Amino acid sequence: MPFVFRQDDLPRLDLQVDRGSDFMAWQSQWESYMSLSGLFEESAAKKVQALNLCFSRETLSSVQNLGLSDTKKEDVAAIISNIKKYIDGHINESVERKNFRRRTQQPGESFDDFLVALHELVKTCNFCSDNSTRKNLRDQIIEGILDGNTVEELLQEKDLSLTRAIQIFQAQEMAKRQCASMSTGHQDSLAAVRNSPPLRRSHSAKRHxxxxxxxxxxxxxxxxxxxxxxxxxxxxxxxxxxxxxxxxxxxxxxxxxxxxxxxxxxxxxxxxxxxxxxxxxxxxxxxxxxx
Known part of the structure; x- marks a missing residue:
């Protein structure tokens, strides 16, 4: 498939904003763009030119000051790898883990939204392995959830996995939503009966x-x-x-x-x-x- 350049299709990157998980999301978008647009089959010089157009002016200036050799400057993969090292060097692991530990479920926040927020924070915590990451996610869910009754139920299970904890919380939240919906519907029915006009008798003839x-x-x-x-x-x-x-x-x-x-x-x-x-x-x- 021949490459057709459209600048509006390029994924934008701003290192002042896109750090940690945001940078990893941009990297996935860049790889998808190269595959779908046909840029993957073009020359290395054309790939570098397209990559430079993804950067904001401040980001491009930072990349040019990374001290890359001329060979690495012509290699898209090398440029992206060094950008990641630059971002990682500006991430304080202790601060990121502290932010992760302080994240709790907010009043009115659904469990799924809370889980997504934890997944975003854990990406920059640099835990030693995937297994360690999953265990830390499980522990923070138990620590930060607002439903104390469900937490007690979870603590009674031995060898509780992250998947099992998520299933229990989602099931409990779904049951509460259904009960609330049924209660609201019952109250609406009672209100409709109370507010309905009284029945009137129909007379076939007027009273004399x-x-x-x-x-x-x-x-x-x-x-x-x-x-x-x-x-x-x-x-x-x-x-x-x-x-x-x-x-x-x-x-x-x-x-x-x-x-x-x-x-x-x-x-x-x-x-x-x-x-x-x-x-x-x-x-x-x-x-x-x-x-």
Missing amino acids: PTFLKPAQDVVASHTLEVCRSKPAQRDAKPTSAGANPLSLLSTIRHIAATDPAPKITLTITSLNGSTSATVLPDSGADISAAS
């Missing part, structure tokens, strides 16, 4: 305004029509067997309020006798009577 009147006014102002035909006289004689029974009804003899509620007592007298019933006046329903 006469129900608000006293019983006496109701009796005085309303007339119940028992039937639409002319009422029969009290002394009228029975009609033939096929006559309409409604013709036997007579006039309403008594209408009176029986209690403070809007009710009346209806007495109907016919040739066969009389009957009484308590009814609601003007309820909207038709009144019919038959013998």
Whole structure:
């Protein structure tokens, strides 16, 4: 693949900022750039030119003052190796380890974020081996975590590894998140029920305004029509067997309020006798009577 130069694709390096783990991250980006851009197959001089464009002006000045021989100045790997030695010489191992030991989990900080911060700090501690680095990470996790109950659980395990410690802390934190989410959802449901509007009854018909009147006014102002035909006289004689029974009804003899509620007592007298019933006046329903 032919090399196509684009300066914006170059990974930038500033030795005033990019030290320790940041420099190692830049080094990984540089190697990826050389492979993907095709620069790896170009001449050594072109590689050095591209590398120089990665540096800030202050960084380039520092590299030129490293005292490299002319041969090393033409070798990208030699230049990067000497830059690393320069950075390591400016790193105080005791200070870096002290910063690592002082790092604890902050209130509100997740375990994963805390773990990432420890990984960044341990890179410049220069522990003697990878095994030593992992043990120091495990110990600092136990020392710096805020969850005392989980720490007690970890201390009960023999031969606790870094991987096992991470798994336990992550599982505990996930369980707490799920419990908090369930509790929040339950509280939201209760709040929604409390804040919901009260149910209203639907009425098929409006209440008649006469129900608000006293019983006496109701009796005085309303007339119940028992039937639409002319009422029969009290002394009228029975009609033939096929006559309409409604013709036997007579006039309403008594209408009176029986209690403070809007009710009346209806007495109907016919040739066969009389009957009484308590009814609601003007309820909207038709009144019919038959013998």
